[in-house]
Every structure is written in structure tokens, then in C-alpha cells.
Amino acid sequence: MTRRRQALTAWLFLTPAVLFFALLFFLPIGNQLLTGLYDADGVSFVGLGNFSRAFGDPEVLHSFLITLAYAAGALVVGTAVGLGLAVILNQALPGRTLFRSVLLIPYLTSVSIVGLLWRNILDPQVGILNRLLEAIGLPGQTWLSTHPLATIVGITVWSGAGYTMVLFLAGLQGIPGLYYEAARIDGAGPWRRFFAITLPLLTPTTLFVSIIGLISTLQQFALPYIVTGGGPGNATSLYAHRLFIVAFNDNDFGYASALSVLLLLVVLVLSLAQLRIGDRANA
Template sequence: MRHRLRDPVTGLLFVLPVLVLFLIFRIFPSLAAAGMSLTNWNIGGEWDFIGADNYARLLDDAIFWTSLRVTLVYVAVYVPLTLIVSLGTALLLNQVVFLRGLFRGMLFLPYVTSFVLAGVIWRWIYEFDGLINGILGKAGLGPVAFLEQSSLVLPALAVVSAWKGFGYSMLILLAGLKAIPGSYLEAARVDGASAWQRFHRITLPLLKPALFFVLVIETISAFQTFDTVYVMTGGGPARATYTLIYGIYDHGFRSFDFGYAATWGMVLFALVLIVSLIQRRFLDRGNT
């Protein structure tokens, strides 16, 4: 019995510091937020237990439903865009032999750039006298109000976030491509398979674990987008970029209605969990 317990106990001791930090900074705050959502907690620390009143208030809140729609639309635009860019750049880097490290570092550089700095730069790019409208003006096209039109502002923010964050997913997918045995692709090439057939029949199925991981983390990242919205639009115009996470900030740190903000947070947690489970159900299939 002592020998059987020695390895698990030793392993537990090694992970104990990280486990303690995870409990302190992840699990306990989540449980505290769940409890806070059942109160009317205010900035003075005073609170009363009000049960499900905050959730009932949420259902009648038109701003919440607008925020939910905005968040879902943003996720639907950002996630496919980031996956396409990440996979495309990973496939290109996988073919590069000369100066591969340099190109990899250049493409990864936006990921380590501050979101605030990226937001400021891209706000200038999108402005009427910015880079994009300057190019459009030389082409004889009128200026486009990217950040002032409700129909354009979410795609514009999704482009900024995709540019900022695709580098990490690119490296994950590149590692997945490197793990594919070259003999498989070579055998398919000898058998006469085209580039598309090799990608569709060999590369894509074997890359499925990495793709599933990237899809999950990018979906979670999309639901938690805040910095870009805060810096570039502030939730506008006309709440066209008022995401759930921005609503949590608005209610918690502007109105100091912490109980109601925690309710928004629990809804966001449930939404991310449900979407992740759906992704696992339809995309994982037990093979990752």
C-alpha cells in the first residue's frame, strides 16, 4: 500500500503550489461571485441576501439582451477569422526553411504587444484621416466610418483582436503540423494525391487535436474581450460593441452594483461552459 501511494503523493506535492494558487485565484473567486450574485452587494461592503432577484432583473433588462446579441455576433466573426489566419500562417511557416525563426518571431510579435497600444494604433488606422481611409481616398472612394457605424464596428474590432491574438494559435497549430509524420504526406504524394487532398485527407484529421484546443481557447478569449472595446469604442456607438464583459465592468466599476455585475458574470460563465461543451460534443468525438 505504501508503494502504491508513494507516486501519487509525490506527484501531488509537486503540483500543490500551483493547485493552491488555482484554488485561491480561480475557484474561490468564482464561488464568491456566485454567492455575490444572490445579494445586493454595494461598494460599502453592505449586502442583503435577495435570492434570485438579480436574475429576474436580468431577464427584464433590455441592455443585457442587446449585450448578449453583440457578444454572440462578435464571437461568430472573431473565432472563424482567427482560425483561418492562424491556420494559414502556420501552413506557410511549415513550408519555410530559410529564416523560419525570424518569420515566426515577426508573426508572433503582435501577440506580445499591449492590447491598449494595439487599440490606440488601430483606432488611428480606422479614423477618417487614418491609414485605411487615406488609401481609399487615393483610390477615389469616400471615407468609411469604421468605428461609427453599427454594422461595421464589430468586424473592425474583430480584425484588431485577430491581428493581436493569432500568433499564439499559430504556434500551437505549427507544433501540430510538425508532429505529423512526413512519411504520410510523402506516401500520399507518391500515390498522386493533390495538395488539397493531402491537406483534407491527412493534415486536417491529424491536426484535429490542435484545432480543437485552439477553437476552445479562442472562443473563450472572444467572450472575454474587453481591452479593445474599452480603448477603441467604449461600448458604442449606440451600444453596438457593448459586450457582456463590458457590461460587467459598467455595472461593477461604474455603477458599483457588484451583485448585479456578478449576475452578468455568472451568465457569461454558463454561456462559455455551454459553448465549450457543444464544441467538444460535435468537434472532439473522443479523438483528441
């Protein structure tokens, strides 16, 4: 009787969360999957036709490869920058609280404002960045046409570095100081301590950062859309941008739904792979 009462109490507390995920997560996914089985008008059943069409669509494949390159660049560089900032600002430096707060501001700023800000900064005619380069005798650059994807990666890293720094700071402050003290007594230098103590013990934090970053970058739409509009050409037309065009320009919601389900599967597979790698690293 006691076990039954405990089980009933547990399910009572779990019911709101179960309903939340069922109504706002699983139900929309099911609806997208169902819509992806129909044609653009939502009338004719085409089965897996929309899904197979995606694998033969050169524009979809191009946008997917561009998205993978963008995600890899933003994830690797962003993780390195965030970790570096965390290590520096974990030291007893004057004004470190102020620096931490300032570095977090870009993450707290709306992505629309970030996009508009950088589009103006990088403008080849009136942008402040080219004016600064010319002031020191260097030629101005057409950033958004010459280095579009790298520029988007850079803006993404700038925007998210503060958040990544905070996560790594939390991980660093959870490492017992006794480990570092013992390493110093044994004669280990700063780099040796970093690679032998800090990095291994930050593995769970690094795994969390990489998974969150991967999910975010693979779904990125607003930033490149505002800054470059997917151009020049299709150089920054990420997967979500292509999905947007299919849905709202071509009005093919069946195909767009299939593309969104495929993106969900890619994110799920890559996240599970990262978790498996993390489990092996912790073993």
C-alpha cells in the same frame, strides 16, 4: 505501506497546485456567487433575483448576442487565417523565420497599444488607412461608425493571428512526412492532401485553438473599450463591457457578480460542448 507512502508523496506534490487553485480560482468564484445573491448594497439577501433579472434585462441580452456574434466571427476568421499562415510558413521558404517572428509581434504587444494604434489608423479625419484609400482614388470610410463590430473582429484577428499560427505550426510539424509522401505516390494533389491528411490530423490543435479563442473572445473587454468605447450606440458593447458599466457606473456589485457568474457558466458549457464535439471527431 508502500501504496500509502506513494499516495502521501503524490498529495505532497499536489498540495501547492491545490492551494493555488483554491485560493486564486475557486475562492473568488465562490465569493462572486455569494455576492450575486445580495442587492447592490450587499446588505439585503435577494437569492436568485439578480440572476433572473439578467434574463429580462434587454441591455444584457443585447450585449450577450453582440458578444456571441463577435466571438463567432473572430473565432472562425482567426482560425482560418492562422491555419493558412501556418501552412504557408511551414514550407521551405526563404526568410520564413523572420516572417514568423514579425507575425507574432502583434500578439506580444499590449492590448492597450493595439487599441490605440488602430483607433488612430481608422480615424476618419487623420487616419492613415483613409489617406491610403484616397491616394489610390477610393473614398475614405468611417470604419468605427459604419462597420464597428466587423472592425473590432478584424483587429482581433490581426492581433491574434500570429499566436494561432504558432499553434498550428506545432501541429503541422507533428504530422509525419511519410503520410504526405504516400499520398503523392498515390497521385493526391495539394488540396486533396490538405483535406485528407492535414485537417483530420490537426483536429486536436484546432480544438485547442477554438476553446482558447472562445474563452478569450467571450471575456473581451479592453480592445472594444479602447477603440470604440462600446459605441456607436451599443454596437460594440460586449458582455464584459456591460458588466463593467453595471459594476462601476451603476455601483450594483450584486448584479455585476451575478452577470460574471452567468458568463462563467456560458464559457464552461460552450467549452464542454467543444470538447464533446472534439471527442466525437477523434472517435
